[in-house]
Amino acid sequence: LLFHIFLDNLGQVPTLTADLGQNVTMPCQFFGNKHNNITLLKWSRPDQGPDSYILLYEDGRFHPDKQLPSYKDRVYLEDMETRDFSLILMNVTMEDRGPYECDFVEEGWNQLSRTTSTTFLEVVEPGEFVFRVQFVSLMKLLGLRSDVCGL
Template sequence: DRGAKSEGRPGYTCRELLKHDFLLLIVINCCFSGQIVVTVHPGDNVTLPCQAAGSSIRAVEWTRPDLEPDTVLLYIDGHLKPDYQHPSFKDRVELVDRDLKDGNVSLILKNVNRHDTGTYTCGVKTGDTDQIRLIRTVRLQVTGEVVSLRDAAVVGVLMYKRRKNKRSGQPADDDDDDDDDDEADGKASPGQLI
């Protein structure tokens, strides 16, 4: 967090420590706290990493505590449980590896949007335990604007027409008339000056 106090140095934020070149202290106090930050652009797919120890994983739960319900993905005994999932994540999340080989319980979030910004937690249930154990906290930051190719093309065409019309003295909405007679003699009619 931007204003969070470093546990090892009361009165200093992580950002202030960076300014004072205490890089090692920052790495220890800020980066190994179990939370990582992942930055992504709208429309992209993103993998939120989570690695669990052991091979006897019975359940995986990804949550976002600020939502109700808070479940992003629930996977129990080889099956996804979409009935418990927050509606905004339906058909947009899956595990990197449903076989949970090597403890990889990372989450793929598809077609990210600005509403996906938040803190996600990854937990697993292993062996004979009934408790889901927190493994990782991931902060997802969605940045930038998504611009489709079509939108960019429309803006480009409009800018081109406007520039062309400014040079020729034509009104911006009169783009079908290629009559350049006024441009040739260097004079513009009163209607073209508006």
């Protein structure tokens, strides 16, 4: 599996690059009080509408009936017990390219706290990303500007 995390041009949304057909893990971790109750956990595709769930956990149970059909049997959580809500996406397709949002709500001593993180998934043909990195490195070595080539 070849992947790389970097910031986009605006420095706001982390981008994860994955090879077509491989598995990828999109990070989402909880660093709060481990005794707080997680009342909502959802992974969604914000570019596909407000209820575009990849995975939904609410009221103490998962809701596979609300999952986008193309993700059925292809997504898993890293380890909910340790509060690692990272999403494992199996057999990445070109249609998987786009933004992913991890959103969870924790309930503690008379307070609710909400955490949201976004990751952009870029999908490439196997070897394409390595070639691009090597090409950009060569351009820099030769003193050429990679932005002229659109890289």
